[in-house]
Amino acid sequence: MSGGRSWFRTLALVLGFAFLYIPIVSLVVFSFNESRLVTVWGGFSTKWYGALLDNQQIIGAALLSLRIAAVSATVAVVLGTLTGMALARFGPFRGRTLLSGMATAPLVMPEVITGLSLLLLFVTLEQLIGWPQGRGMTTIILAHVTFAMAFVTVIVQSRLAQFDESLEEAAQDLGARPAKVFFLVTLPIIFPALLSGWLLAFTLSLDDLVIASFVAGPGSSTLPMVVFSKVRLGVSPDINALATILITIVAIGVAVAGVVMSRQQKIRDRDAQMALAANQQMIESMKKG
Amino acid sequence: MTGPGAVPLGQRINFWIEDGLGAIVRSPVGSRLRRWGVTGKALVASVPYLWLMLFFLIPFVIVLKISFSDSVIAMPPYQPLFSWAAEKVLEIKINLGNYAFLIEDNLYWKAYLNSIFVAGVSTLLCLLIGYPMAYAIARANPATRNVLLLLVILPFWTSFLLRVYAWIGILKNNGLINNTLMALGVIDQPIQMLQTDFAVYVGIVYSYLPFMILPLYANLEKMDLTLLEAAADLGCRPWQAFVKITLPLSMPGVIAGCLLVFIPAVGEFVIPALLGDPGMLMIGKVLWTEFFNNRDWPVASAVAIALLLFLVIPIMFFQRAQDAESGGVHR
Numbered sequence: 001m002s003g004g005r006s007w008f009r010t011l012a013l014v015l016g017f018a019f020l021y022i023p024i025v026s027l028v029v030f031s032f033n034e035s036r037l038v039t040v041w042g043g044f045s046t047k048w049y050g051a052l053l054d055n056q057q058i059i060g061a062a063l064l065s066l067r068i069a070a071v072s073a074t075v076a077v078v079l080g081t082l083t084g085m086a087l088a089r090f091g092p093f094r095g096r097t098l099l100s101g102m103a104t105a106p107l108v109m110p111e112v113i114t115g116l117s118l119l120l121l122f123v124t125l126e127q128l129i130g131w132p133q134g135r136g137m138t139t140i141i142l143a144h145v146t147f148a149m150a151f152v153t154v155i156v157q158s159r160l161a162q163f164d165e166s167l168e169e170a171a172q173d174l175g176a177r178p179a180k181v182f183f184l185v186t187l188p189i190i191f192p193a194l195l196s197g198w199l200l201a202f203t204l205s206l207d208d209l210v211i212a213s214f215v216a217g218p219g220s221s222t223l224p225m226v227v228f229s230k231v232r233l234g235v236s237p238d239i240n241a242l243a244t245i246l247i248t249i250v251a252i253g254v255a256v257a258g259v260v261m262s263r264q265q266k267i268r269d270r271d272a273q274m275a276l277a278a279n280q281q282m283i284e285s286m287k288k289g
Numbered sequence: 290m291t292g293p294g295a296v297p298l299g300q301r302i303n304f305w306i307e308d309g310l311g312a313i314v315r316s317p318v319g320s321r322l323r324r325w326g327v328t329g330k331a332l333v334a335s336v337p338y339l340w341l342m343l344f345f346l347i348p349f350v351i352v353l354k355i356s357f358s359d360s361v362i363a364m365p366p367y368q369p370l371f372s373w374a375a376e377k378v379l380e381i382k383i384n385l386g387n388y389a390f391l392i393e394d395n396l397y398w399k400a401y402l403n404s405i406f407v408a409g410v411s412t413l414l415c416l417l418i419g420y421p422m423a424y425a426i427a428r429a430n431p432a433t434r435n436v437l438l439l440l441v442i443l444p445f446w447t448s449f450l451l452r453v454y455a456w457i458g459i460l461k462n463n464g465l466i467n468n469t470l471m472a473l474g475v476i477d478q479p480i481q482m483l484q485t486d487f488a489v490y491v492g493i494v495y496s497y498l499p500f501m502i503l504p505l506y507a508n509l510e511k512m513d514l515t516l517l518e519a520a521a522d523l524g525c526r527p528w529q530a531f532v533k534i535t536l537p538l539s540m541p542g543v544i545a546g547c548l549l550v551f552i553p554a555v556g557e558f559v560i561p562a563l564l565g566d567p568g569m570l571m572i573g574k575v576l577w578t579e580f581f582n583n584r585d586w587p588v589a590s591a592v593a594i595a596l597l598l599f600l601v602i603p604i605m606f607f608q609r610a611q612d613a614e615s616g617g618v619h620r
Binding site for chain 2 (some may be wrong): 010016083086108120151154203235255258
C-alpha cells in the first residue's frame with residue numbers, strides 16, 4: 001500500500017511495543033541492581049538472586065504453585081479437549097447452548113466472582129458430604145481446572161473448526177471406530193493446540209492470585225499470594241529477581257514450543273498433502289476405469 | 290516373541306488402542322450401556338458437562354442462596370436458609386436485608402458506577418492503542434506478522450501480577466519516570482502518579498491490551514483486500530476507504546475485543562489494590578474487603594450477585610460472538 005501511511009503503522013507498532021515491553025525490561029534490569037531502592041541504579045549485583053534462593057517461604061510457595069499448575073493444566077487439557085470436541089464435532093445436540101455457555105463464560109467472568117462462588121461451593125459440599133476436607137491444594141486445583149479448561153476449549157474448538165473433517169471421514173470410511181479415529185487421526189492433528197492449551201493453562205494457574213486466595217486454606221499459600229503480600233508493602237528487589245527467572249523460563253518455553261510446533265506442523269501438512277494426492281489419484285483412476 | 294524392533298511403535302500403540310477399545314465395547318458393560326442408548330458421544334460430552342455443572346453453575350446458585358441469609362459470627366459465618374423446625378416443618382428464612390443494605394449505602398452505588406466508568410474508559414483506551422497495532426500487524430508481510438504476533442502474546446505468558454508490580458517501580462515518586470524527568474530538569478518536584486486513578490488506567494490498559502489486539506487482528510487479517518482496491522479504483526481516498534469499508538467490516542473484532550477487556554476489568558481487584566489510591570472505590574475491591582476483612586459472606590455474595598446482574602448482558606453478547614467466531618456448530 002501507499003508509503004504515505006506506512007510510517008503511521010510503524011509508529012503505532014514502535015510505541016505499542018515500547019509500552020508493552022518497557023515495564024518487563026525494567027523488571028529485569030533492576031533485578032541486577034546493587035541498591036535496595038529498586039529504581040536507583042547502584043551498580044551491578046546478583047545478590048538478590050541469592051536472597052531469593054534463601055527465602056524458604058518463596059521457594060516453598062513456588063514448589064506448591066508448580067505442582068498445582070502441572071496437575072490442573074493436565075486435567076484442564078483433558079476436559080477442554082472433550083468440550084472442544086463436543087462443541088465442534090457433535091453437531092447440534094440437546095444442551096449444547098448451555099455447555100457452550102458454561103465453557104466460555106469463565107473466560108470473562110471477573111475473578112472475584114469465580115473465587116467467591118467456588119469457595120462457597122466447597123464450604124457447602126464439606127457441610128453436606130464431608131468432602132473436600134478443609135481447603136488447600138485440592139480445592140485450588142479444582143478451581144484452576146475449571147477456569148483454565150475454558151481457555152483450552154476455545155483453542156481446541158477453533159483448531160477443530162479450521163481443519164478439514166474429510167480426513168476423519170476418510171478414516172471412518174475405511175472402517176475405523178469413532179474412538180480410534182479420534183486417537184489416530186484427530187488427536188495427532190490437534191496436538192499443537194493441546195500443547196499450547198496446556199502451556200496456557202499452566203501459566204494461568206501459576207499466575208492466579210484472586211481465585212487461589214479465596215479457595216486456599218491456611219498453610220497453602222501459592223506463589224502469587226506470597227508475592228502479593230510482599231509487594232503490597234512496597235517494591236523489593238528479590239521480587240525483581242523472581243520475575244526475571246520466570247520471564248527467562250517462559251521465553252525458553254515459548255521458543256521450544258514454537259520450534260516443536262512448526263516442525264510438527266510441517267510433518268502434518270506433508271502427510272495431509274500426500275493423503276489428498278493419493279485420494280486424487282484414486283479418483284482419477286476410477287474415472288478412467 | 291519377535292525383537293522389540295520388529296513392530297514399529299506407532300503400530301503397536303495402534304494395536305493397544307484397538308484391543309483396549311474393542312474390549313470395552315464388547316464387554317457386558319459396553320453392551321448394557323448401548324442398550325440404554327448411551328453412546329460414546331454422550332459419554333464424551335457428559336464428563337465436561339457434569340464438571341461445569343458442579344463447579345460453575347451450582348456455585349452461583351449457592352452464592353444466590355447465601356446472599357439471602359443472615360450473617361453470624363461462626364464458621365461458616367452465615368445462617369442456614371433452610372432449617373428443620375420442630376415437627377418436621379421446613380422453615381425457610383429469606384432475608385432481603387443484604388440487598389436493602391446495598392441499595393441504601395451510597396458506597397456500593399459509587400463503587401459500581403466507578404468500576405463501570407473506569408472499565409469503560411480503559412476499554413476505549415485499549416481500542417485506541419490496540420486498533421492501529423492490530424491493523425499494522427495484519428498488513429505486515431507474513432514472516433514479520435508471526436513475529437509481531439508472538440511479541441503481542443509473550444507478555445501475556447509472563448506473570449500478570451509481576452507485570453503490574455513493574456509499574457510500581459516506574460510510577461512511584463522516586464521511580465523511573467520521576468527520576469528521569471528530574472534528571473532532565475523538566476520538573477523539580479516528583480509528580481504523584483502511583484496511587485492515583487491515572488495509575489489504575491495505565492495498569493488496566495497495559496494488562497488487557499493483548500486481549501484487545503488478538504481478536505482485532507484475527508478479524509483484520511481475514512479481510513478481503515480487493516475491496517479496498519475496488520474502492521480506490523472508484524475514487525475513494527485511503528482514509529475514506531478505511532472509514533467506509535475497513536472499520537465497519539472489523540466491527541465483530543472490535544466488539545469481541547471490547548467485551549474481553551470490559552467485563553473482567555469491571556471486577557478487577559489486583560490493579561486498583563496495587564496501583565490505585567487506597568480509597569478508590571472499585572467493586573472488586575469492595576467484594577474482597579467484605580469477604581476477607583469484614584468476613585461478611587452474605588453481603589459479599591449480594592455484591593457478587595448484583596455485579597453479575599450488571600454483567601449478564603455483556604457476557605451473553607460475548608458468548609454469541611465467541612460461538613460464531615470459533616465455528617459454532619460445524620456446517
